[in-house]
Amino acid sequence: MEKREVDVAIIGAGTAGMVAYQRVRKVTDKVVLIESGEYGTTCARVGCMPSKLLIAAADSAYGMSRGKLFGISAGDITVDGKRVMERVRSERDRFVDSVVRSVEKFPEEHRIKGNARFAGPNRLIVGNETEIHAQRIIIATGSRPNIPGFLKEAKDRLVLNDDIFEWQDLPESVVVFGPGVIGLELGQALSRLGVRVRMFGVGGAVGPIRDESIRKYALECFNEEFPLDPDSDVKRVERVDGGVAVTFLDGVDSEKTETFEYLLAATGRRPNVDSLDIQNADIELDEKGLPVFDPHTLRCGQSHIFICGDANNALPLLHEAADEGRIAGNNAASYPDVRAGLRRTPLAVVFTDPQIASVGLTIDEVDRRCAGRFAVGEVSFEDQGRSRVIGKNRGLLRVYGEHGSGMFMGAEMFGPAAEHIAHLLAWSAQRRLTVSEMLEMPFYHPVIEEGLRTALKHLNRNLDIGPVPEEGCSDCGPGV
Incomplete structure (x- = not known):
């Protein structure tokens, strides 16, 4: 059996693992990236990108079917399933190829294919061919579907x-x-x-x-x-x-x-840690057999082992996986100097129509954080100017703020352009803006974001800060 000594071993070459590798390599060249399957992230192969390709086709078909709303008819609409799926696969393969090319640019001696398992806190066995002794280990093994x-x-x-x-x-x-x-x-x-x-x-x-x-x-x-x-x-x-x-x-x-x-x-999905012989890693496990870790450093207890991405089952989103790869990689590289990394404001989008978005704290989290001292503002998009113009006037946005400070705490939305409005709200939350400060920002007319302004005005009133909002369509007239 081949034996290798490295400073850092990374198990998993998905989004988190690749980012962790790039961070570690800034400090040491004694690193290995271990992957048991094909290269190409979950997002590119079976997640974000192919699903959005299917949704794009569906949006096109749905948009054509609603032409009569605007007095337009294109005749009978036919969905060619074979062509739909052909484009999904073709474009998906382009995204996957791009990721694979990125991994293949890593030095060959840094890449190992095979299933890794712990033989001790610092020892990994890959397949039955390679034994790796690593000073630090990063678990970035992703997740898989969970089937009842x-x-x-x-x-x-x-x-x-x-x-x-x-x-x-x-x-x-x-x-x-x-x-x-x-x-x-x-x-x-x-x-x-x-x-x-x-x-x-x-x-x-x-x-x-x-x-x-x-x-x-x-x-x-x-x-x-x-x-x-x-x-x-x-x-x-x-x-x-x-x-x-x-x-x-x-x-x-x-x-x-x-x-x-x-x-x-x-x-749902389950973390891929059950094949790692994790019991040999000498770290604390929870009742589900998952490593207990610090969400700010991603360190497992006081050990030299870090866990990031979908493997830790905390925030299964690509941008969170990238952030966690950065934090775990930095800490593995600088160990034992372990530091808390930047955790961004929670942001999640579901690409249905209308879209679903959540930003910052949920309403339950706001209630606990503010001990009940919070207010809610909302807007329905059913009568919102631009939403009615484009025929996408279904939806509801609710924003939460803290009494006393007037701080914006979070929001949930089901409505048009939620992916864009959610970003504005996430940036505001991360900058710790008050609702009043958010209302000082420019709002163009006529845009869907004017609905956000209506919700913020409603929230400021309920926080006993702003005036009573005018009745009627305050989003539509000039000078409001």
Whole structure:
């Protein structure tokens, strides 16, 4: 068995691992990057990018179908499933190739392919060929889909988001389990491309939404496009001729069975740490067998081991994975001088239509942080000027502020241009602006962001700081 001595070993060549590698290499050339699968990040292969390609096709089809709203008709709309999926795969492959080329530029002696497992706190075995003794170790092994046992009864008709992007054509029907980010994005996209969709959830959640007013609004909107029961009572899932039969309670006591061509399991993800023999790392584990770590330094206890990205199951978002790779890489490189890294304001976007966005603290977190001393401002986009002009006037934005200080604390939104408004709010939260300071910023007319101004005015009034907002469409007239 080959034996190697390095300063830092990084397990996983995804987003977090690649960023960590680049940070470590600034300090030492004695580093290895270990990858068990194909190069190319989750985002590029099966996550952010291919899903947005499918959504872009769905948005195009949906936009054409709504032409009559503006007095425009393009005739019958036809969705060519084969061409849709061909473009998804082709563009996806371009993104993956770009990532692969980046990794392949790393020196060959720094790259090792194979499954790594701990043989001791400082020892890793890769496959059965290489033993690595590392002064510091970074775990960046990512995550994988988590599938409840009863869904496996769908057998060969069970698919994950990983599988969808390999389809050669669109199916006739799909049942989706899990109205989280992945389920909502893919389910709505498939529905708008002509696929019959039904969605089931457990516990009542709709995506990452925590504000009950917005959850109810979003649930109503989604149900106008396809059936979505976020707290369903599914009795059976079974493989039958022609697909997957799902038996569920429809209403109070009425049992119903529907058959679908495929079952999409979008039921969350689990960290890839269970194959690492993590018990040999001599670090504290929680009740789920995951390493206990400091979220500011990403250090596991007082050890020389760091964990970042989806592997720590904290913030499974690409920009967070990149930040965590930077923090873990810096600390592994400078160990034992371990320091807290910059954690940015929480920001998350779901690319449904309308979009979902959350910024800063959730309403529950605001309540705890402010001991109940907070206020809420809101705006409906149903009568917002620019939103009505472009026919995207569905949505609700709620913003939260602290009594006394007038500090902006966070927001949730289900509405048009949420991906852009969320960035403005995240920048404001990170700069620790008050609501009054945010209202001093320029707002052009007519834009959707004027709706944000309305919500902030409402919040300032409820904080007993600003005046009572004028009635009517204060977003539409000049000089407001």
